[in-house]
Amino acid sequence: MSYPVTVTLRRIGGYDDPGLDGTVAALFEAAGCPVGRGDRVLVKPNLVGPKNTALSCSEPHVVRAACLFALSRGAVVTVADSPAFGTGGIMARLAGLTQALADLPVTVESLDAPRPLRLAHGGSIGVSAKALDADHILNVARLKCHDQMGMTLATKNFFGCVCGFRKSLAHQRLGKDRARFARMLLDVLAALPPSTSLLDGIVAMHKAGPVGGEPFALGLLGAAANPLALDTAVYGLLRLAPDVVPLWAEALRQGLGGTRPEDVACAGEPLESFDATGFLTPETLAPLHFEPKRFVRGRLRSVLLTLRGRR
DSSP, X not given: OOSSEXXXXXXXXXXXXXXXXXXXXXXXXXXXXOOOTTOEEEEEOOOOOSSSHHHHSOOHHHHHHHHHHHHHTTOEEEEEEOOSSSOHHHHHHHTTHHHHTTTSSOEEEEOOSEEEEEOTTSOEEEEEHHHHTOSEEEEEEEEEEETTTEEEOTTGGGGGGBOTTHHHHHHHHHTTOHHHHHHHHHHHHHHSOOEEEEEEEEEXXXXXXXXXXXXXXXXXXXXESOHHHHHHHHHHHTTOXXXXXXXXXXXXXXXXXXXXXXXEEEEESOGGGSOOTTOOXXXXXXXXXXXXXXXXHHHHHHHHHHHHHTO
């Protein structure tokens, strides 16, 4: 990939805007998305959990627009994620995705079938074979604060390709070293097939996250072939520094392309046309490593949600 990477930004008033589908398609086109006829495309939303789904999860209209784009190219489309709680199918229903996609020839699934991925700094983690075996991933992320990692944008959304409880185990095993946890996230990204990322900041989440924050109307949609570059553009818009976003800091330390402001060329709407005044990020980062009781409670909640969803 050559640099600078083009990050295309568009302003849109709301999820009911009649031009949403066309705007999303134009963004994917501008990002050079290579999806073609017969390609197995994974549309990867963010289905984090059953709380505050209208804000914490990918917005159904945006996911639908991504599916429509892939279908227009003749792709075979699967919509899937591996939520922190329950299954992809259950969370898709709770988040309104199942209804939004009901009339489309797409499959809604969980990112399961783990395949061991050897991590560069030791150990391994189970990444879904459905993600690894896709021809292309359309990564549909939500612009949100994150209590433990500062922000969760396009790059961190790929963590959902790690299967089920293995994400919680990663918190337990790697969470005492934030830089090591960030390295794991970047290892997962590097192992995945080619992707094009779409970031939804029409209504973002600020103050806290990825679940318990508050809405912030930014009116932004952005796309790029490189998720790191898309994130870097947003960090600039929000006037953030690497020391408050551990994933960005680690990507910079590794010298990954797309992580420096000079690696990014913004197209479409200029950054200064989006007003982020008043957007608040967490003042301090919460521990990544879960206390044992919290870890056990989380696993029980996930099992109970799965059992209820199968009734």
